[in-house]
Amino acid sequence: MNTTISDLARITGLAKSTISGVLNNKSGFSEKTRRKVLKAAEEHGYVPNEIARGLSSRSTGSIGLIIKDITNPFYNHITKGVQEIAREHGYTVFLCSSGEEHDTEIEHIEAMVRKRVDGLIIAPLLEDVAFEHIFALQRQQMPFVLLGKIPGLACDTFEFDDYDGGRQVTEHILANGHTRIGFVCGLKTSRASKLRYDAFVDVMNKRGLPIDERHVFREANGLADGQQIGRLLVDAEERPTALICFDDVIAIGVIRAFMDAGLSVPDDLSIVGFDDIDLTTFPLTSVSIPTYEAGKALGWTLFDRIFQRRLTDYQHIMFDQKLVVRSSVKNINP
Amino acid sequence: MNTTISDLARITGLAKSTISGVLNNKSGFSEKTRRKVLKAAEEHGYVPNEIARGLSSRSTGSIGLIIKDITNPFYNHITKGVQEIAREHGYTVFLCSSGEEHDTEIEHIEAMVRKRVDGLIIAPLLEDVAFEHIFALQRQQMPFVLLGKIPGLACDTFEFDDYDGGRQVTEHILANGHTRIGFVCGLKTSRASKLRYDAFVDVMNKRGLPIDERHVFREANGLADGQQIGRLLVDAEERPTALICFDDVIAIGVIRAFMDAGLSVPDDLSIVGFDDIDLTTFPLTSVSIPTYEAGKALGWTLFDRIFQRRLTDYQHIMFDQKLVVRSSVKNINP
DNA sequence: TTGTACGCGTTATCAT
DNA sequence: ATGATAACGCGTACAA
Numbered sequence: 001m002n003t004t005i006s007d008l009a010r011i012t013g014l015a016k017s018t019i020s021g022v023l024n025n026k027s028g029f030s031e032k033t034r035r036k037v038l039k040a041a042e043e044h045g046y047v048p049n050e051i052a053r054g055l056s057s058r059s060t061g062s063i064g065l066i067i068k069d070i071t072n073p074f075y076n077h078i079t080k081g082v083q084e085i086a087r088e089h090g091y092t093v094f095l096c097s098s099g100e101e102h103d104t105e106i107e108h109i110e111a112m113v114r115k116r117v118d119g120l121i122i123a124p125l126l127e128d129v130a131f132e133h134i135f136a137l138q139r140q141q142m143p144f145v146l147l148g149k150i151p152g153l154a155c156d157t158f159e160f161d162d163y164d165g166g167r168q169v170t171e172h173i174l175a176n177g178h179t180r181i182g183f184v185c186g187l188k189t190s191r192a193s194k195l196r197y198d199a200f201v202d203v204m205n206k207r208g209l210p211i212d213e214r215h216v217f218r219e220a221n222g223l224a225d226g227q228q229i230g231r232l233l234v235d236a237e238e239r240p241t242a243l244i245c246f247d248d249v250i251a252i253g254v255i256r257a258f259m260d261a262g263l264s265v266p267d268d269l270s271i272v273g274f275d276d277i278d279l280t281t282f283p284l285t286s287v288s289i290p291t292y293e294a295g296k297a298l299g300w301t302l303f304d305r306i307f308q309r310r311l312t313d314y315q316h317i318m319f320d321q322k323l324v325v326r327s328s329v330k331n332i333n334p
Numbered sequence: 335m336n337t338t339i340s341d342l343a344r345i346t347g348l349a350k351s352t353i354s355g356v357l358n359n360k361s362g363f364s365e366k367t368r369r370k371v372l373k374a375a376e377e378h379g380y381v382p383n384e385i386a387r388g389l390s391s392r393s394t395g396s397i398g399l400i401i402k403d404i405t406n407p408f409y410n411h412i413t414k415g416v417q418e419i420a421r422e423h424g425y426t427v428f429l430c431s432s433g434e435e436h437d438t439e440i441e442h443i444e445a446m447v448r449k450r451v452d453g454l455i456i457a458p459l460l461e462d463v464a465f466e467h468i469f470a471l472q473r474q475q476m477p478f479v480l481l482g483k484i485p486g487l488a489c490d491t492f493e494f495d496d497y498d499g500g501r502q503v504t505e506h507i508l509a510n511g512h513t514r515i516g517f518v519c520g521l522k523t524s525r526a527s528k529l530r531y532d533a534f535v536d537v538m539n540k541r542g543l544p545i546d547e548r549h550v551f552r553e554a555n556g557l558a559d560g561q562q563i564g565r566l567l568v569d570a571e572e573r574p575t576a577l578i579c580f581d582d583v584i585a586i587g588v589i590r591a592f593m594d595a596g597l598s599v600p601d602d603l604s605i606v607g608f609d610d611i612d613l614t615t616f617p618l619t620s621v622s623i624p625t626y627e628a629g630k631a632l633g634w635t636l637f638d639r640i641f642q643r644r645l646t647d648y649q650h651i652m653f654d655q656k657l658v659v660r661s662s663v664k665n666i667n668p
Numbered sequence: 669t670t671g672t673a674c675g676c677g678t679t680a681t682c683a684t
Numbered sequence: 685a686t687g688a689t690a691a692c693g694c695g696t697a698c699a700a
Contacts, residue, residue: 002474004693015671020695028669045474050448051388052693055676060385062428062449070417071410073613080404083431092445094396095429097417111426114384115396140336140381223612255615278557279407281589281616338677349687354679364685386677389692 003044012040023048054116063302064094064112066105066122072249073277074291075123078147081295082121089303091118100125100187100221106133119143119302126150126191143305145298148191149316156301156315158294162192165287165321166199169244169272172285172323174207177333178242178270182215184229184254186246193246196274200244215240226253233269234261241270241332248273248286255282255328266330276324283326290319337378346374357382388450397636398428398446400439400456406583407611408625409457412481415629416455423637425452434459434521434555440467453477453636460484460525477639479632482525483650490635490649492628496526499621499655500533500578503606506619506657507576508541511667512604516549516574518563518584527580530608534578549574560587567603568595575604575666582607582620589616589662600664610658617660624653 005019012019014033022029022037023046040046054060065082067075079095086093094112098105102125110133112120119142124134126148134153137144149157173181183200186193204211214236217229226249233239234257245251251273255265265271265282276288297317304310339353346353348367356363356371357380374380388394399416401409413429420427428446432439436459444467446454453476458468460482468487471478483491507515517534520527538545548570551563560583567573568591579585585607589599599605599616610622631651638644 002693005695006693016694017672017696018670021670024695030669033669045470047444047447047474049389049450049693051385051394051450052676053695054385055383055389055678055693056695058676070414071407073405076405076410079429080431083404083429092428092430092449094426095413095417096426097414110381113381115426116383116385140379249613252613252615259615259617277613279583279586279611280614281586281593282614283593336677340677350678351680351688352686354677355686358679362685367685383677386692387679389676389694390678390680392692 002049003046004049005046007044008037008040008046011044012036059118060116061090062092062094062115062117063119063121063306064096064108064115064117066096066098066108066112066120066124068098068100068123068125070095070097072247073279074247074275074289077291078123078295078298081292081297082299085296085299085303091303098125100189102129102189109133109137113137113140113142119145119306121145121147121298121302123147124150125189127194128188143302145302145305147294147298154314156305158298158301158317158319160192160289160294160319161321162195163199165274165289165323166196166244167203168321168323169196169274169285169287170200170203172325173242173244173270173272173329174203174209176242176270176329176331178329179209180212180215180240180242181209182212182217182233182240182243184217184220184226184243184245184250186250187219187221190246192274196244196246212240214238215243220246220250223249223253226250227257228253230254230257231261234258234263239269242329243269243271245271245273248275248277248280248284251284251286252280252282255284266328270329272329274321283328285326285328286324288322288324294319336383337380338383339380341378342371342374342380345378346370393452394450395424396426396428396449396451397453397455397640398430398442398449398451400430400432400442400446400454400458402432402434402457402459404429404431406581407613408581408609408623411625412457412629412632415626415631416633419630419633419637425637432459434523436463436523443467443471447471447474447476453479453640455479455481455632455636457481458484459523461528462522477636479636479639481628481632488648490639492632492635492651492653494526494623494628494653495655496529497533499608499623499657500530501537502655502657503578503608503619503621504534504537506659507578507604507606507663508537508543510576510604510663510665512576512663513543514546514549514574514576515543516546516551516567516577518551518554518560518577518579518588520580520584521553521555524580526608530578530580546574548572549577554580554584557583557587560584561591562587564588564591565595568592568597573603576663577603577605579605579607582609582611582614582618585618585620586614586616589618600662604663606663608655617662619660619662620658622656622658628653
């Protein structure tokens with residue numbers, strides 16, 4: 001059905017190795033045979049079988065990218081960056097989404113190993129989970145790069161400075177005169193959420209300001225959770241004056257709940273988010289994160305490892321986060 | 335480095351075929367050897383090599399998904415649906431984005447064929463381009479499913495009823511008293527854009543209403559283009575009272591330009607979009623499209639073909655589009 | 669310059 | 685119940 005180099009050998013009367021050599025642009029073949037091979041390949045619609053090639057050359061020309069959520073713009077931009085670099089290297093990428101579930105993450109990684117990808121880029125769950133599957137990768141000598149850092153694991157890591165991001169938003173809100181501040185945490189498996197919250201707590205403590213536990217929400221994920229929390233706040237007897245949301249998606253959910261209830265952001269509640277996603281019209285003050293650049297950096301570093309271009313120590317890159325002030329925080333200073 | 339079944343054979347003193355048989359749960363092995371094999375595999379961290387398996391079994395356990403834009407929620411939801419179905423089948427998916435470029439689409443498809451994916455789901459450019467690469471797939475007997483229909487190509491196709499969507503929005507806008515209506519077309523390679531515009535023209539003609547060419551924009555793609563067109567309209571001496579945008583992303587761009595200029599939607603311009611993307615707070619009247627469901631249907635159908643579960647004729651599914659009225663269209667009836 | 673032979677890790681088909 | 689052997693399609697020494 002599919003013509004192989006053996007077929008071409010039979011057809012041209014040449015040897016398999018000759019066909020292979022010509023097709024791979026090796027030197028040392030007469031122009032005549034070269035032409036003959038190329039012509040036969042063309043005529044019979046020869047398509048190299050990369051599976052066979054991979055088996056023999058021990059390289060599949062594909063990498064795996066494990067993200068948490070396909071529908072979150074945050075990961076879209078990381079994916080885009082990775083894809084671009086992969087393409088530049090003639091590579092193809094398996095995209096896997098863990099859906100924020102640890103078991104799924106493990107399953108995907110194991111599948112990638114079975115598929116013998118040349119390398120892996122992983123955005124793993126980082127809190128409250130075991131890392132055995134990642135350590136296993138190391139033992140198997142699989143090249144990989146992490147979005148996040150795992151204690152005791154020596155590998156290339158990329159991080160966003162979530163603690164500093166959390167600090168920036170908290171100080172921004174305080175600077176605008178707020179003291180009753182709520183916080184919507186993400187999933188407990190999210191280190192980003194933990195760090196942002198830690199920073200919030202630290203800054204509040206430093207100013208001697210109390211944190212009202214009734215205004216701290218946990219385990220929020222996605223638009224629907226944001227909306228539900230928003231509805232809770234709409235009905236709350238004592239609302240905070242400002243709310244820090246783990247990410248923009250949640251923030252948008254909260255805002256929608258407020259708009260639906262006929263309330264105003266920021267008049268009835270000031271809100272900030274993280275990620276600075278662009279597909280929105282609301283002037284949401286948010287923390288910008290260089291996801292696209294990080295995606296490219298992840299890609300470059302992985303290929304450095306795969307091709308052993310960089311034999312130095314592992315890299316640990318920390319990307320800055322930058323507060324983007326718009327108008328979702330009301331200045332209530334006297 | 336990686337232990338193989340040959341290694342296990344040597345270790346256990348059994349034959350390769352026995353190892354393979356046990357590992358694949360074939361019947362006809364004594365409980366004793368079964369145990370022995372499993373134990374050895376466990377101890378030596380055996381991981382099956384799916385590349386080798388694929389070479390021998392002529393199936394790679396992976397499919398390719400070719401979309402146009404990773405960062406557009408429209409394709410995110412299709413991707414999500416496809417991924418879910420693939421996962422249910424124990425399959426893995428290569429995600430490729432053409433970035434709306436024909437050459438890139440061709441490149442990706444050729445790469446997928448070389449990688450010998452078991453099947454392909456493609457959202458191809460549909461207008462103003464050649465389809466030779468798709469017909470080639472057919473000749474190569476590669477199972478594939480299309481989002482869109484190609485003249486003269488017999489295969490499974492899924493479509494969204496863009497013409498009807500265009501009709502619905504146009505009639506909705508007319509019903510709200512508008513007559514000076516602008517239209518932002520998408521890329522000329524987009525059939526969806528063409529059909530939506532055709533419907534617009536047809537409805538306008540039927541009502542005897544003129545279309546002002548100054549208010550028809552073409553080749554718009556993405557947020558930035560939307561913003562630029564928005565700025566143009568802000569400064570225009572004679573604005574339309576309503577604007578139909580090819581998709582929500584463009585619509586959001588236009589809205590942003592208006593908000594930046596201190597103008598109001600819908601007071602200064604009524605706007606509708608397509609896709610009904612959810613990550614936004616603006617009450618944009620839009621046309622909802624069942625992308626997630628379509629993604630699942632695409633997946634199911636592809637696997638039907640791959641496993642030859644359905645030997646009947648090709649399917650041609652048309653998904654309805656549904657207008658979702660919010661408040662971005664102002665009623666200016668007297 | 670071209671051809672032969674073997675390896676890559678599996679599965680499948682025979683025998684035994 | 686188990687083992688030997690041949691594919692699968694390609695790359696690559698090594699030989700001619």
